[in-house]
Amino acid sequence: MSASPTFASLVPEFDALRRRFPPGFESSLVLPCLRRLQEAWGHVEDSDIAALAEYLAVPRVQIEEALSFYGQLRREPVGRWHVEVCRNVSCSLRGAETLLERLSSKLGLAPGDTSADGRFTLSTCECLGSCGTAPVVLVNGVYHENASAPEIERMIEGLERA
Amino acid sequence: MTKLIMTFPVTETSHTLASYRSRGGYATLERVVREMRPEDVTREVTAAGVQGRGGAAFPAGRKWSVIKLNDGQPHYLCANADEGEPGTFKDRWILENAPHLLLESMLIAAYALQVRHAFVYMRGEFDLPYRRLASAIDEATAAGLMGERILGSAFDCDVLIYRGAGSYVCGEASALLTSIEGKRGYPRNRPPRLTVRGLYQRPTVVNNVETLSNITGIVRDGAAAFRAVGTADSPGTRLVSVSGHVNRPGVHEIDLGYAFERLLDDCGGVLDGRALKAVIPGGISSKVLTGDEIMPLALDHESLAAAGSSLGSGGMIVIAEGTCMVRLLQVMLRFYHHESCGQCTPCREGMGWLHRIIDRIVAGEGRPEDIDRLYRISAANDGTTICGLGDAAGYATSGILNKFRPEFEYWIEHKRSRFDGNLVCRASS
Structure with missing residues (x-):
């Protein structure tokens, strides 16, 4: 599965975020990136989980775990x-x-x-x-x-x- | 009454850098980076005896003193702005109205602790507090108060906001750090202490927003001035957030030791002039006190401990006569069950059991032995879990049962509430 157009359009923002954090903090970017993806699209698409794992070089399971743990994050759309x-x-x-x-x-x-x-x-x-x-x-x-x-x-x- | 934090009238612009500077803002940071050594700052904070304002009341100076200077590794500072203890909304006041006071204090703390990157872990739902703090960071950075070579000195420091995503347990200091690492917010076993192995295994200080916001004043005016306010064992002021059945809910800054009765007056008294049934004095994880118990008390750590409760997070919930304490406990236990992270068996299972038993009682299917069961499950959590969430639920449960047991017995026997299941003050709703 390839990343959504939303993901691709946010990569420059993710790059900027990365520069603000100290070196070695890639894992920390999981939550801010997920929040940003959800803000842009309403929920987090399955295809973007893989793309984010690859982008941050973190295990996909870490992203799945975050999604199932934090109450504000969702993988399904909600109403407008x-x-x-x-x-x-x-x-x-x-x-x-x-x-x-x-x-x-x-x-x-x-x-x-x-x-x-x-x-x-x-x-x-x-x-x-x-x-x-x-x-x-x-x-x-x-x-x-x-x-x-x-x-x-x-x-x-x-x-x-x- | 002394004001150390709520020192200015709130206006449309009082949160801005210009306004903060007109009140003398950032002059203390300037003095610190020009004239003081890191250890001098920590010595002043230790001498002030400022206790943590998040709930546990641990002395901040003692926490800071564990950090070894010049040990060749990065140190981190985190402001705990995850304010999620039900009944608590005081840190929100600081974030919205005095973001630069928090930032100046954090920069001073970062200087003392040799921190290059400091974080504000803010609960994900906060909207205006986030926007206000983010804009304060932009203002401070543009003014050379943050970033590299602060105020022309050799001190570099950036403050970053890290937003949570809806998890109560992340307000626990170690869970907060795990969350900043981008993982599930699981609390960690201690030792090692976070000041030894914290964020990414590096020495880390986690302080509450209000605790940190006192630092600028302590360094500016000295420890003795801070100790002149409050009581000998609880120096300074506290922000208390009063909610529930009062006429004027809100945040008040009180000298520690202030009389509860006066605070209740300041809030316009109980709604509809009702009698005071109970007060939860420091967030729902502190034990409930009856109206008669709290009325004569002074609000400081010692007095509340002697009464079997605590000042906790300063989240004071006022409960009027006529409120159903069974339903109130049901609301609380639903919350704890929802927020248990699931790592430790006594909490993961216990929160579900407590929640289901109270639901059963409210459904009219309670059994006489259920009260003892609630007590037993509460006690099973005490000290057997990594963090305090399960303990807190247990204290809340046994606290309410101790004081209001007849209401539970009544519901089990008659299959209905003695107070119509009422949570609101009827006349005013």
């Missing part, structure tokens, strides 16, 4: 809009459970599911360090703090039209 609701202690004390129920019914999705048209994925996530501005909802990685159900529902309606 990824809505994540924190369900940890401080958010739960501030109404995250009701918020999740309402978003679930608004989107017609159970947590973990993606809509058939590929537009929305609803997930739960763990503490985001937003406990003082709880509850928090991430939409494509952007924090929406002090989230109220009506406000997030309105935002989703906006995204549905987008």
